[in-house]
Amino acid sequence: MRFGIVVFPGSNCDEDAFHAAKDVFGQEAEYLWHKDADLKGSDVVILPGGFAHGDYLRTGAMARFSPIMASVRAFAERGGPVLGICNGFQILLESGLLPGAMLRNRSLKYRCEHVYLRVEQTDTPFTNAAKPGQVLRIPIGHGEGNYYAPPDLLKSLEDNRQVVLRYTDPQGRVDDAWNPNGSVNAIASICNERRNVVGMMPHPERACEALLGGEDGRLVFESIVSAMASR
Amino acid sequence: MIDSAVLERHGVTREEYERIVGFLGREPNLTELGIFSVMWSEHCSYKSSRVHLKTLPTEGPQVLQGPGENAGAIDIGEGLAAVFKIESHNHPSFIEPYQGAATGVGGIIRDIFTMGARPIALLNSLRFGELGAPGTKRLVEGVVAGIAGYGNSIGIPTVGGEIMFEPGYAGNPLVNVFCLGIARASDIVKGVASGVGNPVYYVGAKTGRDGIHGATMASAEFDDSSAEKRPAVQVGDPFMEKLLLEACLEVMKSDALVGIQDMGAAGLTCSTSEMGSRGGAGIEIDVALVPQRETGMTPYEIMLSESQERMLLVAKRGRETEVERIFEKWDLHAVRIGDVTDDGRLRVKNHGAVVADIPNRALTDEAPVYRRPMAAPEYIEEAQRLDLAVLPAPPSPDRTLFRLLASSTIASKRWVYRQYDHMVRTNTINLPGSGAGVVRVKGTSRALAMSVDGNGRYCYLDPKRGAILAVAEAARNVACTGARPLGATNCLNFGNPERPAIMWQFAQAVAGIGEACRALSVPITGGNVSLYNETDGKPIYPTPVIGVVGLLGDAERVVGTRFADAGDAIVLLGESRGELGGAEYLKVVYDLVRGVPPAIDLDRERALQQLVVELVEQRLIRSAHDCADGGLAVTVAECAFGSGGGADVSIDSISISSQSAMNEAAALFGESASRIVVSAAPSHVQAVLDRAAAAGVPARAIGTVGGARLRFAVGGRVAVDVAVDEAERIWSTTIESHFARRVA
Numbered sequence: 001m002r003f004g005i006v007v008f009p010g011s012n013c014d015e016d017a018f019h020a021a022k023d024v025f026g027q028e029a030e031y032l033w034h035k036d037a038d039l040k041g042s043d044v045v046i047l048p049g050g051f052a053h054g055d056y057l058r059t060g061a062m063a064r065f066s067p068i069m070a071s072v073r074a075f076a077e078r079g080g081p082v083l084g085i086c087n088g089f090q091i092l093l094e095s096g097l098l099p100g101a102m103l104r105n106r107s108l109k110y111r112c113e114h115v116y117l118r119v120e121q122t123d124t125p126f127t128n129a130a131k132p133g134q135v136l137r138i139p140i141g142h143g144e145g146n147y148y149a150p151p152d153l154l155k156s157l158e159d160n161r162q163v164v165l166r167y168t169d170p171q172g173r174v175d176d177a178w179n180p181n182g183s184v185n186a187i188a189s190i191c192n193e194r195r196n197v198v199g200m201m202p203h204p205e206r207a208c209e210a211l212l213g214g215e216d217g218r219l220v221f222e223s224i225v226s227a228m229a230s231r
Numbered sequence: 232m233i234d235s236a237v238l239e240r241h242g243v244t245r246e247e248y249e250r251i252v253g254f255l256g257r258e259p260n261l262t263e264l265g266i267f268s269v270m271w272s273e274h275c276s277y278k279s280s281r282v283h284l285k286t287l288p289t290e291g292p293q294v295l296q297g298p299g300e301n302a303g304a305i306d307i308g309e310g311l312a313a314v315f316k317i318e319s320h321n322h323p324s325f326i327e328p329y330q331g332a333a334t335g336v337g338g339i340i341r342d343i344f345t346m347g348a349r350p351i352a353l354l355n356s357l358r359f360g361e362l363g364a365p366g367t368k369r370l371v372e373g374v375v376a377g378i379a380g381y382g383n384s385i386g387i388p389t390v391g392g393e394i395m396f397e398p399g400y401a402g403n404p405l406v407n408v409f410c411l412g413i414a415r416a417s418d419i420v421k422g423v424a425s426g427v428g429n430p431v432y433y434v435g436a437k438t439g440r441d442g443i444h445g446a447t448m449a450s451a452e453f454d455d456s457s458a459e460k461r462p463a464v465q466v467g468d469p470f471m472e473k474l475l476l477e478a479c480l481e482v483m484k485s486d487a488l489v490g491i492q493d494m495g496a497a498g499l500t501c502s503t504s505e506m507g508s509r510g511g512a513g514i515e516i517d518v519a520l521v522p523q524r525e526t527g528m529t530p531y532e533i534m535l536s537e538s539q540e541r542m543l544l545v546a547k548r549g550r551e552t553e554v555e556r557i558f559e560k561w562d563l564h565a566v567r568i569g570d571v572t573d574d575g576r577l578r579v580k581n582h583g584a585v586v587a588d589i590p591n592r593a594l595t596d597e598a599p600v601y602r603r604p605m606a607a608p609e610y611i612e613e614a615q616r617l618d619l620a621v622l623p624a625p626p627s628p629d630r631t632l633f634r635l636l637a638s639s640t641i642a643s644k645r646w647v648y649r650q651y652d653h654m655v656r657t658n659t660i661n662l663p664g665s666g667a668g669v670v671r672v673k674g675t676s677r678a679l680a681m682s683v684d685g686n687g688r689y690c691y692l693d694p695k696r697g698a699i700l701a702v703a704e705a706a707r708n709v710a711c712t713g714a715r716p717l718g719a720t721n722c723l724n725f726g727n728p729e730r731p732a733i734m735w736q737f738a739q740a741v742a743g744i745g746e747a748c749r750a751l752s753v754p755i756t757g758g759n760v761s762l763y764n765e766t767d768g769k770p771i772y773p774t775p776v777i778g779v780v781g782l783l784g785d786a787e788r789v790v791g792t793r794f795a796d797a798g799d800a801i802v803l804l805g806e807s808r809g810e811l812g813g814a815e816y817l818k819v820v821y822d823l824v825r826g827v828p829p830a831i832d833l834d835r836e837r838a839l840q841q842l843v844v845e846l847v848e849q850r851l852i853r854s855a856h857d858c859a860d861g862g863l864a865v866t867v868a869e870c871a872f873g874s875g876g877g878a879d880v881s882i883d884s885i886s887i888s889s890q891s892a893m894n895e896a897a898a899l900f901g902e903s904a905s906r907i908v909v910s911a912a913p914s915h916v917q918a919v920l921d922r923a924a925a926a927g928v929p930a931r932a933i934g935t936v937g938g939a940r941l942r943f944a945v946g947g948r949v950a951v952d953v954a955v956d957e958a959e960r961i962w963s964t965t966i967e968s969h970f971a972r973r974v975a
Contacts, residue, residue, distance in 0.1 A: 009561065010470050012386020016657040019673065049655075051384045054470025110379050112652045141383070141652045206654045211671060211786060213662065 001228040002028040004042025006072065006088075008063050009034065013049030013085065013205065020205040021046075025221050034066035043228050044081045044125070045072055047088030049141070049203060059102055059144050060090035069095055081125040081224060082197045086142055089189075089199030098192055098199045099157070100149040106182030110143035114214065115180050117165045117188050117202060118172045124164055124191045125227035126198045126220050135172040136165075136216040138202040140180055145201040147183040147190075157190060164198055165189035233264060241268035247599055254593035262531045262579070263587045267594065269444065269497035269535055270504060273762050276598040279728035280760045283741040291754045293717050299509075301342040301422050301492060303756020304414070305718040307782050309675050312419060314348035315411040317356075317683065317722040317778045319761035323464045324406040328373025332406050333381040333467040334539050339410040340387060341493035341542070344476050347420035347483045348412030351656055352670050353382050355392040355408045356683040356722070356776045360401025362639045362969055367396065370404050371647075372970070377467075378408070379650040384469035385476065389651035390659050390668030392683060396639040399687065402766030407722040407759075409683050409778045413672060420483055422492035422502075424545045424571050425510035429489055431503075431569040434558055435475050435541040439524035441465045442498070442537025471540040478561040479542060485557065487550035489571075494541040500534045500594075502543040504577045508595040515578040516569030518586070530579060530586040545571055608732035614692055617812055617826030619888045625896045628864075628943070628950040631820060633961050635861045635900065636868060638819045642965040643872075660789050666856065667708040671786040678786035680714035682706075682779055686860075687772030689813045689828035694736040696828050697813075698743030698775045700904055703836050704859055705779035706751050710840035711855040711907060712789050713847030714781030719748055721758040721777050726770025728762045736773040737762075744775060750833035751840065753779055788847055794874040795853035797937030800916045801870075801880060802852075805839055805906030806929045807863060809885035809897030815860045816900035831904040835928070839905050842926040851915045851922070858906035864899040864951060866908050867934075868941055868958055877941045877955035880934030884946030898945045910936055 003021040007014045014031065022029040030040045034052075039045065053062035063069070069091075076082045076097055084092040092098040105111060114137050119130040130136075149157060157163055165188040169178045179186045181201070189200035204217030238248055241264055251259050251267050259267065273279060289297040295312050296304035302316035320335025336353065343350045355378055360367045382389050387410070424431070442465040482488055490510065492502040499521070507514040518533040528536075544565075546554045551567070558565040572578070577594065579587040625631065635641055648663035660678060661669040667682035684705040690697030706716040721744060726733040748755055764771045783789060794801075811817055812826025846852045858866040863882065871878045885898045911919050916932055923930030941958055943951040 010384075010473055012384075012473070012655055016655065019657060023673075050386060051470065051473075054384070054468070054473075056470070109376075110383055110650050110652070112383075112654060113649050139654050141654060143383075203654070206657050209657075211660060212654075212657060213660075 001043040001225065002030060002041055004030050004032045004039050004045045006032045006045065006047050006068055007034060008050065008052035008066060010052045010054050011048050011050035013203065016205045017046045017048045020208045020221060024208045025225060027225065032068055034068045037067050037071045039071050039075055044083065044224050045075055047084040047091050049086030049088060052087055052091060059087060060094035063091045064095040073097065076197050079194065079196050081227065083126055084199040085203055085205065086201055089201055090144065092197065092199045097197050098190055099153055100147055102144045103146040103148050104144050105146050111180050112139065112141040114139050115202060116168050116170050116178060118168045120166055121161050121164045124195045124198050126223050127164055128227055129219050129223040133172060135168065135170065136219065137214055138204055138207045138217050140202050142201055145181040145183065147187045149184060154184060160193055162190050162193065163187050164191050165200060233258065241265065242272060243268050247271060250599065254590060262534060263589060265531045265535050266500045266587055266589060269500055270594040271598050275497050275501055277760055278599045278601050279603050279762060280737065281600050282602050283738050286741065287745045287755045288749045289754050289756065291752060294754050294756055295416055296419060296756065298755065298757045301345045303718065303720060304346065304419055305756060305780065306416060307677065307679065310416055311672065312414045312416040313411055313679055313780055314343055314346045314414050315409065315720055315778065315780055316342050316757045317407055317409040317720045317776065318759040319722050319724060320406045320408065321404065321724065321761050321764055324374055325404055327464040328370050329377040330464055330466050332374040332377030334465045335406050335408045336378055336381040337467045337469065337472050337539055338495045339408045340385065340472065341495065343410045343412040344479055345422065345491050345493050346414060347418050348414035349480060350387045350410050350412040351658060352411045352668060352681065353387050353389040353408065354668060354681060354683045354778065355389065356685060357394040358400040358405035358687065358774065359396050361398050362396045364401050374404065374406055375647050375650055381467055381469045383652040385473045386655050388653045388655050388659055390653050390670060391663050394644055394647060397687060397772065399772045402769065403764045403771050405724050405774060407776045409720065411679065411681055411780060420488065421490055422506050423490035423510035424506035424514055425512050426489055426571055427573045429545050429548050429571040430551055430567045431514055431516060431571060432544045432546060432554065432565045433521055433541065433568045434544065434563055434565040436468060436471050436538055437522040437524035438533055438536045439538045440528065440532055440536060443532055443535045465537050465539045467539050474561045474563055475540055475542060478558050478563055481557050482554055485553055487547050487553050489545040489547055491542060491544040494543060496537065498535060498537050504591045504594040506543065506545065507577060508591040511575065513572035513574045513576040513578065513591065514569060515572050517580040517583065519582045520566060520568040522566055530581045534579060603728055603734045604731045605735040605738055606731035607735050614825055615827050619893050622821055624890065625820060625892045628895060628899055629953050631896065631900065632864055632868065632951055632953065633958065634819050635815060635865050636958055636962040637965045638815060639966065640815055641861050641865055643963045644966060645963065646967040646970055660786060661712060661791050666792040667712050669712050669789050676785055678783040678789055680709045680712040680781045680783065682708035683776055684708060685774050685776035687774040688824050690740060690774060691772040691824065692813045692826065693828050694739035694773050695743035698740040699747040699831055700828060701775055701777045702744055702747035702751065703831055703904060704857060705777040706753055707840055707857045707907065709779050709781035710843050711792065711857050712783065713844055714783040715844050716751060716753045716779050716781040716840065718756050719753040719777055719779045721755055721775055723760045724764050724771060724774040724776065725762050726765045733770060740773055740775045744777065747833060751837055788850060790847050790852060790854055792856040792870060793854055794870045794910050794936040797876050798913065799853060799910045799936040800913055800932050801867065801878060801934040801936060802909050802911060802916065802919055802930055803906060803933045804842065804909060804923060804928055804930050806903065807885065807898060807901060807906065808903045809887045809901040810903045811897055811901055814900065814902045816862065816896060829902050829904045836905045838926050839907065839928050842923060842928050843907055846909065846919060846922060851919050852909040852911045854910045856908045858908055859902060862900040862902050864943055870908055871941060871955055872959045872962060876936060877938045878934055878936055879938060879942045881944040882933055895945050895950050899943060899950060
């Protein structure tokens with residue numbers, strides 16, 4: 001299968017996603033330049049982490065206007081799997097492909113560290129290899145990952161089972177002390193109603209090799225590989 | 232027009248002015264004087280330091296590029312080079328902490344990618360006034376946020392560093408940043424201009440009035456008027472630099488490039504004259520073609536601006552479109568501002584009219600060199616005197632251990648490093664907080680380890696020995712991961728070199744660095760000198776900061792500082808002599824910075840480092856931690872933290888004093904050099920001891936990993952017995968809770 005990895009000016013985890021897809025999982029991978037419209041036959045599209053266009057305005061606010069985003073939107077509307085990681089998640093929010101918004105971390109500081117995540121939903125193409133309630137240890141690295149949704153939206157996200165990952169303690173219990181950024185309902189990841197578009201603040205591509213201190217991120221890539229194989 | 236007031240404003244002496252007139256054969260105009268003043272500033276010319284720097288070892292079979300280029304490079308095998316350098320941004324960071332630190336990071340990253348290398352790791356070495364002193368918090372928060380803001384955004388991980396708090400840095404913090412990149416050894420690009428008629432391009436951010444005379448500012452002491460110098464600090468734009476980085480690396484691949492240099496200190500002036508000088512060529516530019524952010528800028532201002540994120544490059548004639556197209560792709564505009572000439576001169580025009588015409592060599596190789604007078608400072612003799620017998624009886628070792636773990640030098644710096652993205656690029660093997668930074672080299676089985684170290688207190692007490700200890704510690708930290716140290720870079724932070732005492736400290740330190748680098752086979756491949764680190768006549772501690780880079784053949788074998796499994800044996804490599812001179816113990820318990828720093832025998836140090844590399848290579852040990860600040864007890868505690876258990880240790884008593892409690896303290900907290908605490912599976916202990924004996928390194932099994940307590944017996948008597956959880960809580964929360972508190 002072929003991963004398409006979008007490169008915005010200012011993306012900086014594009015090579016990491018590419019490396020995970022190609023070198024770790026042995027899949028095809030292509031960079032998709034933001035000024036192009038061609039998805040080059042991608043089976044899955046990743047919007048990687050970084051600071052697209054410098055993020056001087058609002059994270060992801062400029063990237064949504066890049067020509068490639070129209071193609072990504074059309075791809076998602078056809079049911080194609082799209083994963084936004086970190087800045088990619090922020091771009092999905094700004095583009096309206098996912099609901100809600102990001103605020104500055106409540107510490108007002110960038111935070112880079114491993115966090116614990118509980119898998120809430122396993123019927124997305126990026127989490128189907130997980131067991132419900134499974135706890136993952138994956139790094140974060142962001143200054144604006146404090147997910148916010150107004151009460152009615154939050155209710156519908158929960159009712160529709162759109163919360164995919166939640167920040168927890170190592171035992172999988174939601175605990176404010178283990179919420180690294182202040183996200184409402186400890187939300188680390190959500191999907192759209194159709195469940196093919198997923199945004200997450202943690203970086204699974206940073207946790208795919210034992211050498212780097214953890215392999216729990218493999219599950220995200222294994223999920224999509226198996227989802228595409230069974231199509 | 233040019234009177235003594237104008238000269239003083241430019242920091243140019245009367246004698247220097249006469250030399251300028253000699254080079255030109257006439258009086259300079261104001262633009263030319265401005266150009267000379269920045270190129271002959273201490274910052275750009277190294278005029279006080281050059282005679283000493285020449286004595287440093289810079290060669291070795293592994294050195295691909297020594298000092299004199301934008302950065303140094305060493306051979307790491309498989310056709311690859313590690314390109315690295317350290318640089319200071321002390322003065323700008325004091326005036327405007329966020330931007331000063333951010334642009335420091337931006338500057339060192341440009342030095343690395345200018346060489347054709349992809350930057351993959353950052354380190355930093357920071358010094359501030361005492362944690363609780365007024366103003367420290369603001370400076371620390373600003374500097375850390377600035378480093379994070381730039382490094383995180385551009386996507387280069389900050390994989391390690393060091394930070395210390397001492398009263399001597401209150402009015403003059405140190406911000407030293409190190410960057411390492413990887414290039415194909417055959418593709419290293421140099422900052423040369425050659426080939427008459429080749430086009431000279433300007434690319435990157437537009438030129439504004441920011442930073443004019445930044446280099447001269449960095450060459451003067453601070454006083455009450457420093458706040459007025461704020462406009463001389465530049466503002467960083469990491470996004471622009473990210474575009475430049477990608478575009479420049481793409482242009483370099485195309486073979487259309489002759490040379491490239493970033494516009495750092497002294498901006499357009501430095502890049503044009505240095506590139507011309509290195510290539511034995513001249514450069515002629517027209518400043519009217521330079522993209523400008525403000526209107527009405529004079530040639531003087533354009534030539535001296537230190538606006539950030541700008542590059543000067545020389546392309547091959549006939550390849551212009553190719554180069555321009557690559558920059559266009561990244562929404563950058565390469566603007567041709569001039570040509571390479573054959574007359575060895577820097578000629579600056581403004582709308583065609585010549586406004587400056589200077590031989591390049593007068594600005595670079597023939598800049599003034601001073602052999603400044605030196606004299607040992609008066610304080611040294613007194614400060615080296617340490618009489619332990621007159622000190623009050625030491626507090627209990629339990630309490631002392633807690634106090635040391637809570638000291639700002641030793642306490643966990645997690646509050647700092649978790650603000651840095653240390654994992655982007657997915658190469659980071661050893662996370663910050665565990666000794667040297669280690670990154671793998673993708674596409675190979677190799678890894679690189681790197682560490683920056685310096686101890687101003689030791690250097691204050693004995694600059695030469697302090698500098699030797701800094702080199703040894705940086706190399707030892709690298710060796711503890713299993714990497715063989717290959718090369719070094721130095722950042723020399725000192726006071727005003729016009730004072731004989733400061734110049735003496737400088738010369739002593741450089742002599743020490745040279746001696747240690749020779750003995751440990753880590754040549755200096757480049758670096759930076761920062762002088763005039765004084766405020767209101769009070770100099771900082773002399774602070775040479777050494778960055779060492781080492782290579783591991785097999786990334787899978789890297790070890791960290793943390794103990795692995797309960798039941799493992801703890802082995803001390805090296806010898807404890809109970810040295811307390813300049814130790815953290817004296818500072819924390821007695822508020823004393825006194826005595827002679829620990830003795831060091833470089834042959835023994837070398838044997839120790841080779842031994843630990845061999846032990847890692849043969850998979851005989853599972854952790855290795857350099858024994859430094861706070862001595863053996865603190866080192867063992869740090870090895871235990873995060874491992875899920877404690878340690879039970881028994882060491883020999885030491886006799887240095889008539890007080891038995893002081894002897895106990897010396898055994899636990901003394902800072903003898905050339906020691907490493909390692910842990911090994913019980914089945915490997917004998918092999919470790921045998922190898923050590925073969926290498927001539929003293930070694931002893933001193934205890935066992937595990938349990939819930941940190942227990943140390945000295946000479947058979949239990950001296951420390953504390954819960955490891957409590958010790959870890961103190962160590963890990965001190966700095967964090969300080970910054971969480973809402974204090975001024």
